[in-house]
Amino acid sequence: MTVLSHETTKANRTAGIPVTLLKRAFFNALVALVLFSLMVGIRTEAGPTGQLTYWGRFGELASLVAIVFGGSIFIELLRQWLGPVGTEKLVPPAVQRGLAFTGRLVAPALLIFTLLVPVIFYNQRYILDLAILVLTYVMLGWGLNVVVGLAGLLDLGYVAFYAVGAYSYALLATNFGWSFWICLPLAGILAALWGVMLGFPVLRLRGDYLAIVTLAFGEIIRLVIINWQSLTGGPNGVSGIPRPTLFGIPLDNTDDGLAAKLGIEFSPTHRIVFLFYLILALALLTNWVTIRLRRLPIGRAWEALREDEVACRALGINTTTTKLTAFATGAMFGGFAGAFFATRQGFISPESFTFQESALVLAIVVLGGMGSQLGVALAALSMIGGFELFRGLEGYRMLVFGWAMVLIMIWRPRGLIGHRAPTVYLTKVQAISSDLVKEGHG
């Protein structure tokens, strides 16, 4: 834990005295020593009789304090060396123009690469599974982007719609035996209805009040799922959810299966590849609908609402329908993603729909750069991919993830892609910097 203030950094630059640097590092180490003294230095454990025992862990404490001491010196030197220049200014303009040019190629290139993923990595089950996971989050991010990025409504309970979609599909499919292709639109519609239900009470709320109500709503849905055992199976979840079929043809090792019909040898990878293209299609549908809607009056009303609600009303835009449609559209895509999640896993339980998930999806949207479709995709790739890198360090994974969220926000509060193409333009397309985009006061 390093505590460095910008003012002293400047002072150090002019004076360049290592003594102040050492003082500062020493101070940080002292703070760390007090912070970690009891939490790390003393380890408690309940014995078999419930009696708490404790023992000292002074080696760990000492090494943590040493890390803070060394780390603050290192960071301070790095800052002095780099100076207070922002990361953008380090890149010369010519390179920036080149990057902007290649930037336009990124999206198509990424799409082509994504389409080819199952071909390239056909035999690598792990990579395919990870790609499906990333695409699920891309879809969720694009869905939430409608609510947060376009309409500027801060939604901290988005995972509720994901849960509604997942449980709708799971319950309809297991109880009535309906096929995935009937349940998918139903899951979307049900989630959209819940979106409207959430939308109604919060129409008058703005900003942080909206945030807490959506958070509360997400928790209510989760708690109801946990406690309504007769319907949802409670904490045990729903299992035996049917796998999706290719319009009625199952992808299994039976005589009716796709492999048998096509006369090829059965492989379980077929189903994974099918799931991959399914989620890719769903995600692209989300993207396409969002881009189309943005050009329609409703989409422009969303963006107007994000920028200034009062002006919106003055211009005669019906803010009620605008907010409700934004919630419903976002929720519908969440519902689709949920149905897909249920069919992929074959098993769902309330554990998959915690606040942590909502925060993760919101982080993807904000990190991507609000309203930028490509940014959201890149953010999902780096977040989920980065998350996977730490799979081995089970206990430390969320710790690293939390630090990453903090540091990325400090480094790039406006997200990875800081600008995006405008929705409407007069004669020439000029990128809009996200500094000009409001974050929405709901």
Added chain:
Amino acid sequence: MDYFTQQLINGLVLGSIYGLIAIGYTMVYGIVGMINFAHGDIFMIGGFIALITFLILISLGLTAIPVILLVVLLVSMAITALYGWTIERIAYRPLRHSFRLAPMLSAIGMSFVLTNYSQVAQGARVKPIPPLITGGYTLHESPDGFVIQLSNIQIVVVITTIVLLLIFNWLVLRTRLGRDMRACEQDQTMAALLGVDVDRTISMTFVIGAALAAVAGLMYLLYYGQVDFNMGFVAGIKAFTAAVLGGIGSLPGAMLGGLAIGLIETLWSAYFSVEYKDVAAFSILIIVLIFMPTGLLGRPEVEKV
């Protein structure tokens, strides 16, 4: 009726704990305008530090309960306050003039950090301690044998809360720091122009908020006899709900909201179902906000054109 009175007492005790945490949310929101999502985890850290200090003091052979309590109170307040200070410096100060979602996300990230730091450092299991304050009074015994109990620990929780609130009230209304805080709440730029050290005031806000959360953590430990790494999240949203319910930014509102949430939760558990007590608390939050969009004691929002 007796049953109701008993539940009322229990609810008020729980409500005081929520109120203490809610003050931290409300203060930060009033001055910096951000939701400190990590505040619930600061409460959890406070509980852990209190627990560890207890263990050390008891194993040192101390037996005088008031001395132990006082030392634990001071140690957990001091260390937890330092946590609040450090978090503000690392994760919130660089983002103070950034757009509104950025500090919120770094606060959510900080909350994950604290939860998992505590899990890594102290393990995932629940940590129990034997009850330190036992005994109590029988207030009333009805003919059918139902007894209204007021336990000593409940008295300690309520009295500590009241004393702290009085100190806190004095701090905000009568001291230089409190005046600076109120000035920053009105207008940070103007306060800075008039010679208020805004950075220091904001740091102190986090320090005081964290210290109050530490007291709440200690009270929770005494009342329930256990802490675990995960308790910050739920207590945090409840306290946040309390702050919003009371009108975020309003200090009496936070205490009132805390008491309201504590009462609703306890009464709901007593008369309906324990499983749905959180659902009830959140539903009432939504209902109150529909009819009073700025909470019970909140100032009406002015729309600027």
